[in-house]
Amino acid sequence: MSALHRPGRTPAVPASPSPGASQEEIRRQNLGAVLRHVHVHGPTSRAELTTRLGLNRSTIGALAADLAAAGLVTEGAPVTTRRGRPSLVVSPRSNRVYAQALSIEPDRLRVARIGLGGRVLDLRDTPRPAGTSAVDAVVPLAALAHEMDRDVAADSIRVGVAVAVTDTTRDRDGRIRIGGPDETLRADIEAAFGDGRPGPTVLAGDLADIAALAEHVRGVAAGVDDLIYLHGSHGVSAGIIIEGRLVVGHGGRSGKVGHMVVNPGGLPCECGSRGCWQTEIGEAALLRHAGRNATPGAVQEVLRAAADGEPEAAAAVARVADWLGFGVANLVNVVNPDTVVFGGSLREIYLSGADVVRQRLDELALPASREHVQLLPAALGPDAALIGAAELAFAHLLADPLHIGSAA
Amino acid sequence: MSALHRPGRTPAVPASPSPGASQEEIRRQNLGAVLRHVHVHGPTSRAELTTRLGLNRSTIGALAADLAAAGLVTEGAPVTTRRGRPSLVVSPRSNRVYAQALSIEPDRLRVARIGLGGRVLDLRDTPRPAGTSAVDAVVPLAALAHEMDRDVAADSIRVGVAVAVTDTTRDRDGRIRIGGPDETLRADIEAAFGDGRPGPTVLAGDLADIAALAEHVRGVAAGVDDLIYLHGSHGVSAGIIIEGRLVVGHGGRSGKVGHMVVNPGGLPCECGSRGCWQTEIGEAALLRHAGRNATPGAVQEVLRAAADGEPEAAAAVARVADWLGFGVANLVNVVNPDTVVFGGSLREIYLSGADVVRQRLDELALPASREHVQLLPAALGPDAALIGAAELAFAHLLADPLHIGSAA
Numbered sequence: 162m163s164a165l166h167r168p169g170r171t172p173a174v175p176a177s178p179s180p181g182a183s184q185e186e187i188r189r190q191n192l193g194a195v196l197r198h199v200h201v202h203g204p205t206s207r208a209e210l211t212t213r214l215g216l217n218r219s220t221i222g223a224l225a226a227d228l229a230a231a232g233l234v235t236e237g238a239p240v241t242t243r244r245g246r247p248s249l250v251v252s253p254r255s256n257r258v259y260a261q262a263l264s265i266e267p268d269r270l271r272v273a274r275i276g277l278g279g280r281v282l283d284l285r286d287t288p289r290p291a292g293t294s295a296v297d298a299v300v301p302l303a304a305l306a307h308e309m310d311r312d313v314a315a316d317s318i319r320v321g322v323a324v325a326v327t328d329t330t331r332d333r334d335g336r337i338r339i340g341g342p343d344e345t346l347r348a349d350i351e352a353a354f355g356d357g358r359p360g361p362t363v364l365a366g367d368l369a370d371i372a373a374l375a376e377h378v379r380g381v382a383a384g385v386d387d388l389i390y391l392h393g394s395h396g397v398s399a400g401i402i403i404e405g406r407l408v409v410g411h412g413g414r415s416g417k418v419g420h421m422v423v424n425p426g427g428l429p430c431e432c433g434s435r436g437c438w439q440t441e442i443g444e445a446a447l448l449r450h451a452g453r454n455a456t457p458g459a460v461q462e463v464l465r466a467a468a469d470g471e472p473e474a475a476a477a478v479a480r481v482a483d484w485l486g487f488g489v490a491n492l493v494n495v496v497n498p499d500t501v502v503f504g505g506s507l508r509e510i511y512l513s514g515a516d517v518v519r520q521r522l523d524e525l526a527l528p529a530s531r532e533h534v535q536l537l538p539a540a541l542g543p544d545a546a547l548i549g550a551a552e553l554a555f556a557h558l559l560a561d562p563l564h565i566g567s568a569a
Numbered sequence: 570m571s572a573l574h575r576p577g578r579t580p581a582v583p584a585s586p587s588p589g590a591s592q593e594e595i596r597r598q599n600l601g602a603v604l605r606h607v608h609v610h611g612p613t614s615r616a617e618l619t620t621r622l623g624l625n626r627s628t629i630g631a632l633a634a635d636l637a638a639a640g641l642v643t644e645g646a647p648v649t650t651r652r653g654r655p656s657l658v659v660s661p662r663s664n665r666v667y668a669q670a671l672s673i674e675p676d677r678l679r680v681a682r683i684g685l686g687g688r689v690l691d692l693r694d695t696p697r698p699a700g701t702s703a704v705d706a707v708v709p710l711a712a713l714a715h716e717m718d719r720d721v722a723a724d725s726i727r728v729g730v731a732v733a734v735t736d737t738t739r740d741r742d743g744r745i746r747i748g749g750p751d752e753t754l755r756a757d758i759e760a761a762f763g764d765g766r767p768g769p770t771v772l773a774g775d776l777a778d779i780a781a782l783a784e785h786v787r788g789v790a791a792g793v794d795d796l797i798y799l800h801g802s803h804g805v806s807a808g809i810i811i812e813g814r815l816v817v818g819h820g821g822r823s824g825k826v827g828h829m830v831v832n833p834g835g836l837p838c839e840c841g842s843r844g845c846w847q848t849e850i851g852e853a854a855l856l857r858h859a860g861r862n863a864t865p866g867a868v869q870e871v872l873r874a875a876a877d878g879e880p881e882a883a884a885a886v887a888r889v890a891d892w893l894g895f896g897v898a899n900l901v902n903v904v905n906p907d908t909v910v911f912g913g914s915l916r917e918i919y920l921s922g923a924d925v926v927r928q929r930l931d932e933l934a935l936p937a938s939r940e941h942v943q944l945l946p947a948a949l950g951p952d953a954a955l956i957g958a959a960e961l962a963f964a965h966l967l968a969d970p971l972h973i974g975s976a977a
Binding site for chain 2: 183184186187386387399401403404406408409410411412413414415416417418420421422423424425432433434487490491492494495496497498499524525526527529530533534
């Protein structure tokens with residue numbers, strides 16, 4: 162009897178075949194596999210790498226030696242394997258090999274140096290003045306990074322710079338253009354942070370996409386292949402990961418779930434439409450229902466008051482949680498994820514109103530799609546954007562370790 | 570100045586690294602690349618394969634010879650290259666190597682024999698009696714296939730069997746369970762069509778997913794990497810392809826877009842919820858607005874009457890087209906596709922009401938996501954399900970050509 166497979170796990174037939182693989186490519190892939198393993202899972206013995214990667218001992222030995230020679234890993238402190246043989250432990254050189262991660266958030270700007278293996282080596286921030294654009298953030302970010310660079314050892318390898326951005330800029334037609342950073346921003350960051358070497362030194366992405374990546378690699382959704390990460394702040398957006406890959410869409414603008422219309426004829430949205438999901442679950446909606454003004458810290462106050470049982474605040478959270486469940490049901494029906502992660506202000510809404518979210522989800526999602534979905538609060542907190550941005554930069558190192566290692 | 574990449578085209582860092590590549594794997598990949606090229610693009614000279622696949626002449630020659638020896642391609646009728654050298658043309662053996670494709674549709678059952686290269690070699694159908702389940706379809710499908718098999722040459726290679734299914738079955742909780750085929754159906758098809766050899770002989774998938782694959786490989790969306798294919802009939806579902814890969818979701822149930830709630834407090838849906846998209850754009854909605862009963866052919870009559878300018882029919886089409894644009898806007902905001910393809914009854918709704926669809930889409934989708942979206946009618950018609958099912962079966966041949974070829 163032949164095995165039956167999940168319908169679409171079958172590889173789709175691409176219209177244009179990829180070019181054939183070469184010897185050099187195999188070596189690159191295998192170097193990447195070893196480096197990725199210690200980057201994600203931490204120090205690992207050669208013996209265990211042999212088992213995990215399905216390569217033989219001498220191959221693993223040669224790959225580890227090459228990575229060590231390039232200054233990307235260290236080998237030392239042998240452990241004794243089950244067969245009684247000593248096996249060298251391969252560790253990422255977190256202090257030497259790092260990514261520079263930036264984030265442009267609604268109220269602050271942050272720069273971090275994150276070592277291979279995901280260790281936060283340094284982290285600095287500065288308030289973002291109200292009314293400034295993302296492009297205005299480049300000069301203060303560069304100043305922070307410049308200070309930070311004084312503490313970096315001379316033989317360090319910076320593998321790349323990546324920036325996570327939440328931003329809204331006016332489009333020519335007067336409507337809000339929401340999404341990833343625009344070309345001006347990219348060019349300015351490139352000029353301030355690029356090192357003039359060829360290759361993708363500076364990478365940029367939407368904050369929700371990048372936080373999704375962080376939760377997927379090192380957070381609450383580690384090991385989960387199909388997930389939706391929802392980020393709430395002023396607006397709402399999502400990072401969608403399918404079969405372990407971030408979905409970015411044709412123009413890098415997927416996941417603008419805050420602009421799904423859930424309530425036709427509802428309140429006007431800043432995008433020009435009405436009844437968008439974020440008019441019901443964004444921070445402004447919570448404050449509106451709770452009868453509060455949008456002052457700094459007001460959202461946290463409402464959430465605290467709701468937890469303390471204050472009726473008006475509790476009712477406001479429940480109302481937002483209900484609409485949260487409504488939109489999650491739509492996304493579950495469309496995407497059929499394994500896990501939905503709630504981040505930003507939606508993390509607290511979810512934690513306070515989980516029963517309401519679940520009830521609405523159970524009512525509206527198809528049972529077959531609903532029954533396997535885990536709902537989880539984000540684990541990495543506000544650092545997710547920086548950790549995820551670093552992963553974006555590390556991905557290039559992991560794809561071709563010696564190219565980046567030796568170019569430094 | 571370094572290149573800037575689309576944020577998520579960067580490979581995400583998988584939590585578990587894939588095992589290392591071997592010599593044998595390279596050969597398999599390269600054989601697959603050659604076979605895939607002639608499968609998708611038709612007969613191709615060795616010289617052109619050399620250019621397209623980035624492999625050298627002697628490698629291409631050896632790969633083509635191996636594929637010819639396995640009976641998967643022929644080599645012959647040399648063409649003269651630009652450099653004046655003769656170059657053998659590699660062609661798929663469409664008459665000898667085939668996939669058996671089945672489809673279980675609301676009103677009929679079909680079986681086709683589809684040759685490598687996508688040629689329909691034989692196609693037979695029978696009505697599906699009203700009220701029969703998908704499982705009931707297995708016996709008549711097997712009878713059709715049995716008849717068909719009499720005309721198959723003895724040295725033919727069947728690379729696999731795949732079935733596309735639209736089906737709804739009652740769940741234990743009394744609600745409709747909508748999605749891919751259930752395990753009983755798979756087991757029955759396996760018993761009737763499996764050949765007892767190890768490997769994924771029988772593959773099954775949702776009809777919309779499979780039609781999406783067909784339009785992506787050989788239809789109106791050939792060469793498009795990010796697309797949503799919408800299939801309308803009694804209900805509405807979608808096949809979503811992202812970066813050239815079919816999105817199936819955690820349980821193989823993604824794309825149940827007909828159950829996005831677009832009109833809270835709207836009409837009850839068979840899923841137990843209210844205001845689902847298919848209550849506004851399914852065939853029943855069109856007939857309701859047009860004041861017709863659900864008799865066979867009624868949908869086509871309304872569409873024809875609308876095209877002829879009959880006011881009630883035209884108003885019904887416009888109303889459905891308006892809700893069609895509404896839901897497409899939500900999907901465009903969530904997924905950011907390059908192309909949306911309208912299939913099944915939605916093809917005609919779109920063709921009759923394209924202006925209305927576009928107007929609503931322009932109003933509700935974010936400009937940055939909207940501006941690049943192409944809206945296209947499906948090209949392959951009702952055969953899309955069979956062509957796509959065959960692609961599902963061919964995908965396994967293309968992943969490992971000699972394994973399947975030599976096992977026959």
